[in-house]
Amino acid sequence: xxxxxxxxxxxxxxxxxxxxxxxxxxxxxxxxxxxxxxxxxxxxxxxxxxxxxxxxxxxxxxxxxxxxxxxxxxxxxxxxxxxxxxxxxxxxxxxxxxxxxxxxxxxxxxxxxxxxxxxxxxxxxxxxxxxxxxxxxxxxxxxxxxxxxxxxxxxxxxxxxxxxxxxxxxxxxxxxxxxxxxxxxxxxxxxxxxxxxxxxxxxxxxxxxxxxxxxxxxxxxxxxxxxxxxxxxxxxxxxxxxxxxxxxxxxxxxxxxxxxxxxxxxxxxxxxxxxxxxxxxxxxxxxxxxxxxxxxxxxxxx
Amino acid sequence: xxxxxxxxxxxxxxxxxxxxxxxxxxxxxxxxxxxxxxxxxxxxxxxxxxxxxxxxxxxxxxxxxxxxxxxxxxxxxxxxxxxxxxxxxxxxxxxxxxxxxx
Numbered sequence: 119x120x121x122x123x124x125x126x127x128x129x130x131x132x133x134x135x136x137x138x139x140x141x142x143x144x145x146x147x148x149x150x151x152x153x154x155x156x157x158x159x160x161x162x163x164x165x166x167x168x169x170x171x172x173x174x175x176x177x178x179x180x181x182x183x184x185x186x187x188x189x190x191x192x193x194x195x196x197x198x199x200x201x202x203x204x205x206x207x208x209x210x211x212x213x214x215x216x217x218x219x220x221x222x223x224x225x226x227x228x229x230x231x232x233x234x235x236x237x238x239x240x241x242x243x244x245x246x247x248x249x250x251x252x253x254x255x256x257x258x259x260x261x262x263x264x265x266x267x268x269x270x271x272x273x274x275x276x277x278x279x280x281x282x283x284x285x286x287x288x289x290x291x292x293x294x295x296x297x298x299x300x301x302x303x304x305x306x307x308x309x310x311x312x313x314x315x316x317x318x319x320x321x322x323x324x325x326x327x328x329x330x331x332x333x334x335x336x337x338x339x340x341x342x343x344x345x346x347x348x349x350x351x352x353x354x355x356x357x358x359x360x361x362x363x364x365x366x367x368x369x370x371x372x373x374x375x376x377x378x379x380x381x382x383x384x385x386x387x388x389x390x391x392x393x394x395x396x397x398x399x400x401x402x403x404x405x406x407x408x409x410x411x412x413x414x415x416x417x418x419x420x
Numbered sequence: 421x422x423x424x425x426x427x428x429x430x431x432x433x434x435x436x437x438x439x440x441x442x443x444x445x446x447x448x449x450x451x452x453x454x455x456x457x458x459x460x461x462x463x464x465x466x467x468x469x470x471x472x473x474x475x476x477x478x479x480x481x482x483x484x485x486x487x488x489x490x491x492x493x494x495x496x497x498x499x500x501x502x503x504x505x506x507x508x509x510x511x512x513x514x515x516x517x518x519x520x521x522x
Contacts, residue, residue: 365446366462387453391444
């Protein structure tokens with residue numbers, strides 16, 4: 119059953135009691151909360167994702183709750199708990215949904231070491247995955263959102279999850295957090311895309327989430343082999359350039375980009391070298407999204 | 421100047437643990453993962469050849485230089501031995517080689 123198949127009351131009941139078991143990519147997340155605004159957005163953004171029936175083993179146990187004390191009435195806040203621990207300071211109550219998204223990302227980055235985890239967007243076309251590794255500020259999320267709005271399948275905006283045993287990328291499609299100027303950029307670029315409410319004053323400025331396309335959510339169980347490694351660099355006014363890079367350079371950039379390369383030891387080395395062998399490798403400098411997407415489409419269709 | 425027997429050092433060099441080294445070759449560059457230290461190194465081909473020679477058995481810089489010169493038409497000059505010696509020290513600093521007394 120999909121989350122959208124539950125009524126609002128059923129969803130609220132599960133969240134408030136034993137927890138809602140939400141399947142997102144390879145992970146099952148037990149979510150508990152009694153915050154109405156959060157519940158509404160969870161239903162909106164994860165409506166097309168499966169919910170599991172209890173008993174089921176969850177990978178992550180998440181609570182999104184209002185802390186007690188005077189803060190309950192005066193400047194109310196929201197707290198994120200993962201496996202009973204609170205890794206972050208509370209956020210203002212209205213930021214419960216972005217807190218959940220960031221908290222779950224943090225939990226995955228800290229725990230999912232059965233994968234090589236790249237800090238990258240990943241999208242698929244014609245059976246091969248385009249990996250877009252980048253640290254914040256390089257335009258990764260905007261480019262990813264634009265590609266998905268032009269028909270690429272969303273694997274993830276945040277994680278390149280590489281299976282250690284066979285090198286396949288595993289989808290983890292979730293809402294894409296657009297930040298600041300990129301919110302309006304994507305509104306203009308993809309007027310039909312569903313973008314949620316804007317959360318102002320977060321640590322990353324204003325954030326609004328882009329809905330995962332139904333087709334991407336429906337194929338969240340289908341992995342694919344990597345085809346291209348493209349390191350994006352957004353620069354205002356930059357002329358588009360797709361510059362090939364050699365394997366040693368790609369290896370260094372990818373190893374440094376990974377959340378857990380060092381932790382995985384030899385497995386990490388073997389996974390990164392295999393990725394470098396398997397993929398065509400480029401640095402993409404761009405400022406115009408249409409040009410960038412045309413170039414990447416041509417790359418995929420070649 | 422050719423290397424004289426007198427010039428040979430008694431200081432030998434070895435790699436720390438051959439089984440711990442995992443290689444990936446890309447043209448004239450190598451990625452090397454050292455499972456003992458958890459460190460990854462990008463090495464030019466010459467450094468890789470030095471380490472691979474040491475994996476056969478420990479050698480002094482002189483003997484190592486001669487081995488590297490084998491098959492070459494050029495003579496093994498003292499300057500080349502010095503170059504190999506310096507490289508061995510750099511590889512030691514990177515945790516890939518260590519001295520042994522021969």
